[in-house]
Amino acid sequence: MKKRNLLLAALVLASLPAAPALAGWKLVPHAKPIAVAKGTLTVTPDADxxxxxxxPIKKGEVWTxxxxxxxxxxxxxxxIVGETLYRDADKKNRPLPTLTKGMTLTDIPEFFESSNxxxxxxxxxxxxxxxxxxMGExxxxxxxxxxxxxxxxxxxxGMAIGSLSGGVLYLISYTAPATHFYEQNRAKAEAIMASAHY
Amino acid sequence: MIRNLLRAVSGAIVAVCLIAGAAPAVAGSVQRDGFAYPQGQPIKIVVFRPDVRVGSLRVGGLDEPNADWTAAARTNIQTAMESSPQMREANLTFLGEFEGEQADVVNENRGLFEAVAGAMFQHVTMGDRLPTKLVASTDPNAKKQYRIDWSLGAQTDRLREVTGGDYALFFFTHDSYGDAGRKVAQLLMAGLFGAYVPAGVHIGYAAMIDLKTGDVVWFNTDLAMGGDPRDAEGAQKRVSQLLAGFPKPPVQPTAVQP
Known part of the structure; x- marks a missing residue:
């Protein structure tokens, strides 16, 4: 009986919503080159x-x-091939598309669209x-x-820039509400994209 | 995906509220630095229809809307607002529904406000501070201060044209009452492990926007609101909490027609 209760309690615990820990934020200072997303992609923002x-994924990073x-x-x-642009939230029923072998630059917008x-x-x-x-050269x-x-x-x-080298994807996207925010910060996002190289 | 998680303030608040559980209630009323009503002239404050959502909370955390409860709560809160001494004293003007292009402008700004409120909730109320908002100080011992400078932008001037108001008040409340399964889980967890499972969600926020600039000049949040808005008495308590810290206008505003 005790074992059954523990099992039941464990099931209840497992079904409770996971705790979304409060995020931490670090300052990215302007005018200093910085490597992003734990990779070779480097940018130099013109604002903090x-x-x-x-x-969101091991090879991803978010700024705001x-x-x-x-x-x-x-x-x-x-x-790389087989990886997704975001974390798969429901892989069984609604899997995200993966980067595929032979993908070209013109496939990037569709990959981005279907992922989103x-x-x-x-x-x-x-x-x-x-x-x-x-993107750089x-x-x-x-x-x-x-x-x-x-x-x-x-x-x-939003706007995005993507590049492929040897089948490996490098991408930067900027998204904001169409009202007020998109235009307000578009130039800062463009500066990041214009400075990007890998 | 990340913006999807944080896009709707209700979702974010509910999630944090659920994990906040037995933690002390998170609440706070903040004003924009340097905010003051203009002196010597009448000001007009308009109130948009409160956004009210009521539902039930399943054991797994699924929040299921209940149309009857929501309708009752919406009516009760609207009535409580219109009869609230705080609101009557401020001589606020309640707006009805809009149509056509005016409705588009109002809805667009309502959506934008939800996004801004979500960001303020996370980065002000919950204390998940953004370093770029830190106010520079030369005193190393000074307490850190962060700017509260969120704004919907000067495009809110369109709301001014639509409503005739100088300032606009937005209200949002979300209640989700634990269903029978959740109550059983609550007892089970308490009995077996002494652990706390929150019975439901009772959150709300209110804010005032300067329609000339779009600046959020007052923001109030409470993650553990009292009063059951499904009944009239509970709705009165809820409205009183939503208005906690509301900056009272110095002069009587004139009436505004929607």
């Missing part, structure tokens, strides 16, 4: 930013100015423009996007 101690829901820069450095559609659980995600770009692709999620009247906009 806050770096989150929590990493006022809070991730208001302005978020997401870095991915050195994603699943991660954000929204069908309202649109890539609005794709153009060739440079490497070829890259730059694109814009916008989306909304169910239950919120807020529209969000």
């Amino acid at each position: 930013w806050n770096r989150w101690s929590v990493r 100015l006022d809070g991730t829901g208001l302005n978020e820069v997401y870095f991915v450095s050195g994603l 559609r699943i991660a954000l659980n929204t069908s309202l995600f649109t890539v609005t423009g794709v153009e060739p770009a440079k 490497r070829d890259a692709v730059k694109f814009n996007y916008e989306y909304a999620v169910e239950g919120s009247p807020l529209k969000r906009r």
